[in-house]
Amino acid sequence: MNNSWTPKVSESFALVNIGSLVTNDPTLGDGLLGLIPDAAVVIDEGRIAWVGRSSDAPDASGAIDLEGRAVLPGFVDSHAHLVFAGDRADEFAARMSGEPYAAGGIRRTVAATRSATDEQLAANLHRLAAELRRSGVTTFETKSGYGLTTQDESRALRIASDVTGETTYLGAHVVPAEFEGRPDDYVSLVAGAMLDSCAPHAKWIDVFCDRGAFDVDQARTVLLAGIAAGLTPRLHANQLQHGGGVQLAVELDAASADHCTYLDDADIEALAGSTTVATLLPGAEFSTRSPYPDARRLLDAGATIALATDCNPGSSYTTSMALMVALAVRDMRMTPDEAVWSATQGGAKALRRNDIGRIFVGARADVISLNAPSHVHLAYRPGVDLIDRVWQSPPTPKVAA
Ligand code: NIG
Numbered sequence: 001m002n003n004s005w006t007p008k009v010s011e012s013f014a015l016v017n018i019g020s021l022v023t024n025d026p027t028l029g030d031g032l033l034g035l036i037p038d039a040a041v042v043i044d045e046g047r048i049a050w051v052g053r054s055s056d057a058p059d060a061s062g063a064i065d066l067e068g069r070a071v072l073p074g075f076v077d078s079h080a081h082l083v084f085a086g087d088r089a090d091e092f093a094a095r096m097s098g099e100p101y102a103a104g105g106i107r108r109t110v111a112a113t114r115s116a117t118d119e120q121l122a123a124n125l126h127r128l129a130a131e132l133r134r135s136g137v138t139t140f141e142t143k144s145g146y147g148l149t150t151q152d153e154s155r156a157l158r159i160a161s162d163v164t165g166e167t168t169y170l171g172a173h174v175v176p177a178e179f180e181g182r183p184d185d186y187v188s189l190v191a192g193a194m195l196d197s198c199a200p201h202a203k204w205i206d207v208f209c210d211r212g213a214f215d216v217d218q219a220r221t222v223l224l225a226g227i228a229a230g231l232t233p234r235l236h237a238n239q240l241q242h243g244g245g246v247q248l249a250v251e252l253d254a255a256s257a258d259h260c261t262y263l264d265d266a267d268i269e270a271l272a273g274s275t276t277v278a279t280l281l282p283g284a285e286f287s288t289r290s291p292y293p294d295a296r297r298l299l300d301a302g303a304t305i306a307l308a309t310d311c312n313p314g315s316s317y318t319t320s321m322a323l324m325v326a327l328a329v330r331d332m333r334m335t336p337d338e339a340v341w342s343a344t345q346g347g348a349k350a351l352r353r354n355d356i357g358r359i360f361v362g363a364r365a366d367v368i369s370l371n372a373p374s375h376v377h378l379a380y381r382p383g384v385d386l387i388d389r390v391w392q393s394p395p396t397p398k399v400a401a
Pocket residue numbers: 081103105106109208236239284310312313314315316
């Protein structure tokens with residue numbers, strides 16, 4: 001765990017003697033990551049005020065000597081499910097003995113979440129948010145989806161909007177037990193009264209469009225209702241099997257199609273020709289012992305990739321973006337540069353944000369340093385906590401009062 005922790009930026013200071021700075025701005029430095037060696041960054045009132053070589057840095061009071069460490073934009077975790085109670089370690093153990101992952105396990109977390117008090121849900125959420133910060137995540141998204149009643153979904157989003165402005169309404173996670181055999185009635189609720197009460201607390205709308213959850217027509221109904229209510233779509237697509245989820249995401253200009261584990265040529269072509277980001281979640285493949293998505297083909301076709309944790313108690317109970325980078329490099333044939341870009345700037349693009357994920361003058365001062373000389377060590381030293389310090393701008397304003 002990092003032993004030095006700066007939770008908020010509220011004054012002017014400089015980071016100097018940075019061994020290698022990832023800016024994600026190719027006009028500022030070398031390659032995809034816009035790398036600057038021997039760099040310095042000046043931060044003023046929570047914003048980046050200057051970036052460049054140490055030798056050119058303006059005189060700044062309060063210089064912090066990074067002693068040759070690597071510095072990066074904070075990780076942007078654009079896909080997580082953090083409002084829940086309980087865990088499903090028994091399902092993980094069973095999977096490791098050969099059981100397949102199935103969407104139905106979500107109902108167990110729904111039962112535990114409905115029984116929890118607001119205080120219990122908030123405490124678990126704050127614990128995970130703190131874990132994400134210690135892992136170098138400076139912006140994260142979180143979804144509802146373990147309440148599945150009007151009251152429980154809006155409660156989840158209200159609690160979530162205390163810790164992030166990136167909140168996603170996922171009433172269409174699975175059909176809850178009380179609607180068994182009546183999925184269309186549940187879809188009507190999700191696209192009707194439940195949406196009305198959740199929309200004020202959400203920025204995004206999502207559907208789990210897959211085997212055991214919702215089909216493409218049901219997903220389209222829910223997403224179109226969400227768009228009409230002012231939300232922007234993103235979609236759980238093609239996690240468990242081939243299907244029309246990715247095509248639907250592109251059709252509706254969703255910000256992201258998430259998982260993308262099973263893609264055919266037409267899916268890859270559609271993503272490459274769109275502004276929909278392919279958000280890959282290797283923690284889910286790791287934890288469900290599934291094949292990893294074909295990141296190499298997506299990149300070679302020209303698609304934009306984000307990496308995210310998918311932190312949830314069923315399919316991926318991790319807050320480690322460094323692990324996502326390592327898996328993407330080792331098992332998905334991304335280069336270390338591509339994986340680090342996707343965990344920072346890729347996440348920002350999946351959230352349609354241009355103030356985070358890069359280090360440029362005017363960006364939010366969301367910056368991390370590593371106990372390592374370069375970002376490559378995130379994959380090269382898997383399982384080692386390399387996060388040294390985290391600087392984070394004051395939080396994004398809430399989406400709703
Ligand atoms: O993204 N796929 C749907 N939702 C989660 C899993 C939720 C669960 O199993 O509790 C996911 O992997």
